[in-house]
Amino acid sequence: MKHLKLSKFWDSLRSSYWFLPTLMAAGAIALAFTLLALDQSNVTDISALSWIYQGGADGARAVLSVIAGSMVTVAATAFSITIVALQLASSHFGPRLLRNFMQDQGNQIVLGTFIATFIYCLLVLRTIRGEDYQLFVPQLSVTVGVLLAMASIGVLIYFIHHASTIIQVSHVIADVSHDLEQVTNRLFPEDLGREIDSQDAGARDMPTDFEVAAQPVRSKRTGYLQGIEDDALMEVACDENLLLQVKAYPGAFIIEGSPLVMAYPASCVTQAIGDRINQAFVMGRELTKQQNVEFPIEQLVEIALRALSPAINDPFTAIRCIDRLADGLARIAGRELPSSYRYDPSHTLRVIAAPVKFEILADTAFSQIRQYGSGDTVVIGRLLAAIAAIAPFTRHFKQRYILQQHLEAIWSSSQQQIHHKQDLETVEKQYHAALAALQLPQPSIKTIL
Numbered sequence: 001m002k003h004l005k006l007s008k009f010w011d012s013l014r015s016s017y018w019f020l021p022t023l024m025a026a027g028a029i030a031l032a033f034t035l036l037a038l039d040q041s042n043v044t045d046i047s048a049l050s051w052i053y054q055g056g057a058d059g060a061r062a063v064l065s066v067i068a069g070s071m072v073t074v075a076a077t078a079f080s081i082t083i084v085a086l087q088l089a090s091s092h093f094g095p096r097l098l099r100n101f102m103q104d105q106g107n108q109i110v111l112g113t114f115i116a117t118f119i120y121c122l123l124v125l126r127t128i129r130g131e132d133y134q135l136f137v138p139q140l141s142v143t144v145g146v147l148l149a150m151a152s153i154g155v156l157i158y159f160i161h162h163a164s165t166i167i168q169v170s171h172v173i174a175d176v177s178h179d180l181e182q183v184t185n186r187l188f189p190e191d192l193g194r195e196i197d198s199q200d201a202g203a204r205d206m207p208t209d210f211e212v213a214a215q216p217v218r219s220k221r222t223g224y225l226q227g228i229e230d231d232a233l234m235e236v237a238c239d240e241n242l243l244l245q246v247k248a249y250p251g252a253f254i255i256e257g258s259p260l261v262m263a264y265p266a267s268c269v270t271q272a273i274g275d276r277i278n279q280a281f282v283m284g285r286e287l288t289k290q291q292n293v294e295f296p297i298e299q300l301v302e303i304a305l306r307a308l309s310p311a312i313n314d315p316f317t318a319i320r321c322i323d324r325l326a327d328g329l330a331r332i333a334g335r336e337l338p339s340s341y342r343y344d345p346s347h348t349l350r351v352i353a354a355p356v357k358f359e360i361l362a363d364t365a366f367s368q369i370r371q372y373g374s375g376d377t378v379v380i381g382r383l384l385a386a387i388a389a390i391a392p393f394t395r396h397f398k399q400r401y402i403l404q405q406h407l408e409a410i411w412s413s414s415q416q417q418i419h420h421k422q423d424l425e426t427v428e429k430q431y432h433a434a435l436a437a438l439q440l441p442q443p444s445i446k447t448i449l
Contacts, residue, residue: 035140054139067146075114183291183296187356244263322369326385407434
């Protein structure tokens with residue numbers, strides 16, 4: 001993926017509460033100096049305009065002082081409300097969702113507006129001179145300060161509405177689902193090198209002595225693998241005439257000294273090449289969604305599991321998460337996942353990527369919810385309905401057998417945990433409906449997988 005490190009840097013800026021307010025504060029400084037220059041130059045006669053401030057120096061000081069003081073108070077209140085919202089998000093939805101709230105640009109714009117208005121008023125206030133000195137009242141600048149104060153009132157009203165909206169569970173689930181859709185659309189259409197249609201053809205191009213003649217290139221850092229610079233890895237393989245088999249995948253926790261790739265032939269691998277390969281792996285202290293399609297799935301599962309906990313006992317939130325998981329898996333199942341074998345323009349095998357496996361994503365989406373919600377008829381029924389909804393979008397028989405495996409596990413758990421006859425009959429009907437949607441026989445899955 002191109003410019004992965006730049007994307008990571010931009011993502012970290014978006015997640016900070018200082019970047020956008022800093023830009024808006026810089027804009028306020030530029031606006032203040034520009035308007036003060038216009039007031040001092042007298043290039044236009046603004047005294048005839050009725051809406052321009054016409055008062056004296058004392059009145060201008062009073063107006064700007066009130067605006068500046070009120071902006072500080074409102075900004076402190078907005079910060080307090082934001083911290084409370086983050087605490088609620090952490091306790092109800094999980095600490096890993098805090099990054100989603102930190103990236104919310106609405107809150108950043110609100111804070112930036114209050115800070116920018118405060119700085120603007122201070123800069124204009126210092127230039128006002130009374131009759132004891134050379135009289136100067138920047139009428140245009142004071143007027144714009146009043147306009148900024150009125151805009152800040154509108155922003156405050158928006159903030160009250162926005163702060164109460166972003167902590168609603170439906171809003172949080174929809175945002176995470178949108179992240180899952182974005183990462184799916186971004187990752188799966190993109191290639192590394194020139195891929196071929198058949199995994200078998202790629203396997204035939206591998207050297208027969210790869211296992212014994214390849215050398216591991218080990219990580220020099222510890223952390224979560226946030227992404228792989230695909231172009232950089234392909235460039236190293238082509239420049240050094242290597243075949244690289246990627247052993248790590250985005251989202252994995254990498255320990256210093258663990259293998260990142262297997263490089264063939266080992267005789268061509270030098271320390272400089274190892275450094276270049278390490279630079280292609282972007283590490284960090286936390287998981288991100290840049291190249292990790294499993295991460296938003298885990299976030300939805302985390303919300304569902306917290307909702308199913310005895311302390312909260314909110315199965316309807318879990319049901320909404322299951323619906324979104326079904327939508328995400330259906331979209332993934334409908335995509336042709338790229339081949340693991342990547343070729344350069346001369347049709348030479350250069351990189352064997354770590355593929356995204358549908359069975360891992362399905363297991364992440366269903367297994368834990370099934371374990372925690374196996375005694376809830378409504379949750380079990382929605383899991384079965386989700387599998388039935390995903391089935392028409394699958395492209396391969398193996399995907400349907402994977403879904404059937406989860407279907408059987410859900411059915412087995414419900415039989416052990418649900419004891420009321422009527423509830424069992426309801427679940428059984430949904431089980432047979434999902435089985436019919438898969439269009440596969442009920443027997444042994446192990447012989448196929």
